[in-house]
Amino acid sequence: MATQVAPVRVRPAQRTRVFYPSIAILAAIIIFVGFARTYYLKELFGTPSLPVVLHIHGLIMTTWMLLLIVQTFLVAAHRTDLHRRLGVAGGVVAAAVAVMGVTAAIYSARQGHAPTGVPALAFLAVPLGDVVVFSTLVAAGFYYRRRPELHKRLMLIATLAILPPGIARWPILDSVIHTPFIFFGVADLILLGCIAYDVAKTRRLNPAYLWGGLLLIASHPLRLLLAGTTAWMTFAHWITGV
Numbered sequence: 001m002a003t004q005v006a007p008v009r010v011r012p013a014q015r016t017r018v019f020y021p022s023i024a025i026l027a028a029i030i031i032f033v034g035f036a037r038t039y040y041l042k043e044l045f046g047t048p049s050l051p052v053v054l055h056i057h058g059l060i061m062t063t064w065m066l067l068l069i070v071q072t073f074l075v076a077a078h079r080t081d082l083h084r085r086l087g088v089a090g091g092v093v094a095a096a097v098a099v100m101g102v103t104a105a106i107y108s109a110r111q112g113h114a115p116t117g118v119p120a121l122a123f124l125a126v127p128l129g130d131v132v133v134f135s136t137l138v139a140a141g142f143y144y145r146r147r148p149e150l151h152k153r154l155m156l157i158a159t160l161a162i163l164p165p166g167i168a169r170w171p172i173l174d175s176v177i178h179t180p181f182i183f184f185g186v187a188d189l190i191l192l193g194c195i196a197y198d199v200a201k202t203r204r205l206n207p208a209y210l211w212g213g214l215l216l217i218a219s220h221p222l223r224l225l226l227a228g229t230t231a232w233m234t235f236a237h238w239i240t241g242v
Helices: 012-040 052-076 080-110 125-143 148-161 164-166 171-176 180-202 209-227 229-242
Strands: none
Touching: 012 052, 012 148, 012 164, 012 180, 052 080, 052 148, 080 125, 080 229, 125 148, 125 164, 125 209, 148 180, 148 209, 164 180, 180 209, 209 229
């Protein structure tokens, strides 16, 4: 008699344990691909050397991505005890991401680094906006650290907020089209995909996705509008000393 094997069903909880580590790995891949030529594999591509400030910035950003992967895998493995202990280090790294994000953005603006045809001081609104949104979401995530259903989603959105610089440096986008609407749009599509998955699984829109998602998506056009104003240029001149 032939033995019949019943199909293995993946429970919702199991899918969730796979989902968050998968998004963390995806985020790390996006950053690695974007900065491979100028940072991670720069010796292979022969790109110019980087100043110390950008090396430190890259190291801290890489640490955040790796820490996110470790944290999501710890939760998936039910090691929330280690997850909480590493949370303290996560707060320190998040603060360093914000500080070095501002420092690197100001340095780049002073050096005139910006997309072709865009004034560097006007473009400064884009990376500083990334830092503001990231910091706001991480702060909210730590505030709600005892409410995992909010905490994990806020941390995920915070990480999506700092993906556009990596997306903007993808070789295919860099050579074909280079516009904020593209690299912002890719990050927003990933966010919308996460929301769609979450709603399909829970049958409701989580408040973290509602308010955190609105903050991230709304910030993209708002900072582009702000960048062209006299008030912003006055601020940019002041903060850069240019």
